[in-house]
Amino acid sequence: MxxxxxxxxxxxxxxxxxxxxxxxxxxxxxxxxxxxxxxxxxxxxxxxxxxxxxxxxxxxxxxxxxxxxxxxxxxxxxxxxxxxxxxxxxxxxxxxxxxxxxxxxxxxxxxxxxxxxxxxxxxxxxxxxxxxxxxxxxxxxxxxxxxxxxxxxxxxxxxxxxxxxxxxxxxxxxxxxxxxxxxxxxxxxxxxxxxxxxxxxxLPDLEAKSVAERLREQAEWTRDHVGPWIGRRVRGASSGDDLAPRWPQLRRP
Known part of the structure; x- marks a missing residue:
């Protein structure tokens, strides 16, 4: 094309x-x-x-x-x-x-x-x-x-x-x-x-959060995102290892 x-x-x-x-x-x-x-x-x-x-x-x-x-x-x-x-x-x-x-x-x-x-x-x-x-x-x-x-x-x-x-x-x-x-x-x-x-x-509205809520969010973020990210670095792996380019050929947007 x-x-x-x-x-x-x-x-x-x-x-x-x-x-x-x-x-x-x-x-x-x-x-x-x-x-x-x-x-x-x-x-x-x-x-x-x-x-x-x-x-x-x-x-x-x-x-x-x-x-x-x-x-x-x-x-x-x-x-x-x-x-x-x-x-x-x-x-x-x-x-x-x-x-x-x-x-x-x-x-x-x-x-x-x-x-x-x-x-x-x-x-x-x-x-x-x-x-x-x-x-x-x-x-x-x-x-x-x-x-x-x-x-x-x-x-x-x-x-x-x-x-x-x-x-x-x-x-x-x-x-x-x-x-x-x-x-x-x-x-x-x-x-x-x-x-x-x-x-x-x-943008969503800003929410006022308690100290406890912020600490809980921080713990969840560490568990769900930081931990897996560090794990991939230790293993020499990447989140994109099994992925191909999204649009590898020219196409109409």
Whole structure:
């Protein structure tokens, strides 16, 4: 199927759409990239869309598995978010990581595609992930250098303070909620310089909770999400090990 505009999304759980539950869709999620693609098609129907992102993927896996298939589709627009899973490992060579990223971005830009990169989020509101702020800041500065070098667009997630609101995050406190994905789609449209008719995210009302309720929620979160996450790291496993890309071929959004 031929399209005059072809959008290919690359990355990990952030781009796959984890946290935006949609049982009727592949892998049970929707996400900001699906929302973006549908909006682009509503403005100009001649869009093809593929999403190659898979949760848990690290930088080398994303580049090894997704770059060549993306280039083969001759994309006119590419979004790529990669490397944050690497930052969560006990040890990481951020400089070496970004050398590979630089080469991949150069190839994407050289194909003629419009490319959008992302910085990592400033997780200062999280007691667990706030310890990664230093790594993420270094990663972000290198991402900005690569973006400047190749002339890509940049979605500067680090500076999006609305995501300090926990209602923008799913129950696991790692992935964005449906409102968070909706807001990210708006932010990406802003970075593309395109007008948005997407509605504002509908946030649930804030609930006043007792100390006991907050402690119980913290214990449940640790049991249901932190424990399994640590267990996968110990085993060298990933939540995406048995998953395939949601939209591996260009399709109408």
């Amino acid at each position: 031929d399209f005059s505009n072809r959008y290919v999304a690359l990355g990990d759980s952030f781009t796959e759409g984890v946290g935006d539950h949609a049982p009727e869709l592949p892998n049970g999620v929707r996400g900001w990239a699906d929302r973006l693609a549908a909006h682009l098609a509503s403005q100009d129907g001649d869009w093809g869309y593929a999403n190659l992102a898979i949760r848990g993927r690290k930088m080398a896996q994303i580049l090894d598995e997704q770059l060549e298939p993306a280039l083969a589709m001759q994309p006119t627009l590419v979004t790529i978010y990669s490397g944050v899973n690497d930052l969560m490992r006990p040890a990481v060579d951020i400089d070496a990581l970004l050398v590979s990223y630089d080469e991949a971005i150069g190839r994407l830009v050289g194909s003629g595609a419009q490319v959008l990169m992302f910085t990592g989020f400033d997780a200062k509101v999280s007691k667990i992930f706030a310890r990664l702020r230093g790594r993420t800041a270094i990663y972000n500065e290198l991402v900005r250098e690569i973006s400047d070098k190749h002339g890509t667009g940049l979605v500067d997630f680090w500076r999006f303070r609305e995501f300090d609101d926990w209602r923008m995050w799913a129950e696991d406190r790692i992935h964005m909620s449906a409102p968070g994905h909706q807001r990210m789609a708006q932010r990406v449209l802003d970075a593309l310089g395109r007008p948005s008719s997407l509605p504002e995210p509908e």
